[in-house]
Amino acid sequence: MERRQGRREAVSHLKRSLILDAARRVFESDGLEGASLRAIAAEAGYTPAALYFHFESKEAIYAELLAASLASLQEAVSAAVAATTLPTRRLRAATLAFFDFYAQNPRDLDLGFYLFRGGMRPHGLGREHDERLNAALFATLQPIGEAAEALGADHRMSRLAIADIFAHASGLLLLAHTRRIRIFAASARELMEHHVDRLVAELEKGETYAND
Incomplete structure (x- = not known):
């Protein structure tokens, strides 16, 4: 049980890291005002709904x-x-x-x-x-x-x-x-x-x- 929980946490951490890396590229390209969750999701290879699981905005x-x-x-x-x-x-x-x-x-x-x-x-x-x-x-x-x-x-x-x-x-x-x-x-x-x-x-x- 603990091992399964640890794997889930590791996967979640990896996804957050990938989203943050992608977001930084989008912010560098489009700025804060021009960026969107949809663009960040596309850059990270996720759906917008997947991003909402980790970040609200x-x-x-x-x-x-x-x-x-x-x-x-x-x-x-x-x-x-x-x-x-x-x-x-x-x-x-x-x-x-x-x-x-x-x-x-x-x-x-x-x-x-x-x-x-x-x-x-x-x-x-x-x-x-x-x-x-x-x-x-x-x-x-x-x-x-x-x-x-x-x-x-x-x-x-x-x-x-x-x-x-x-x-x-x-x-x-x-x-x-x-x-x-x-x-x-x-x-x-x-x-x-x-x-x-x-x-x-x-x-x-x-x-x-x-x-x-």
Whole structure:
């Protein structure tokens, strides 16, 4: 009985993986708005009814893909900060791990910013999915806030530091991703390093966001 249950679970897991792989290809081709469960089912080799057994909507599928991407991102950031206990180094390590993950995985950047044929427009997957995914994203950035507080920032300043890093990294990643960075004959990563080093120096002096 247990062996039969184990086989069923393994088959179900395999089907979910095949559906997710197919869905990612469809999202890359058609975007979230252009994709349909029918197209995803056809790509995976299943009927639309078979997809409903695993996922209630295309938004649920997209949320699953994005959640897996964010889990990989969090693993990368956690591994980077685990190598040191010094706040300055942890802040720098967390920032650059975040940046490097998306620099090395541009399709995950597309996924996270809903850039699959959708452009830079507001998107959402429904309140429940959005809240869960936003919390997961914030958790990956939390080591930055913790390091900032260890350097003397209060709670408000630490959250501003997180927003600062996220905004700066996002802008540089988009410039690198679209190759617009070449206009400035600059390295996106070097600019990111310079920004985080400047932020660390300001935090150490207690000057960051003091007048905001």
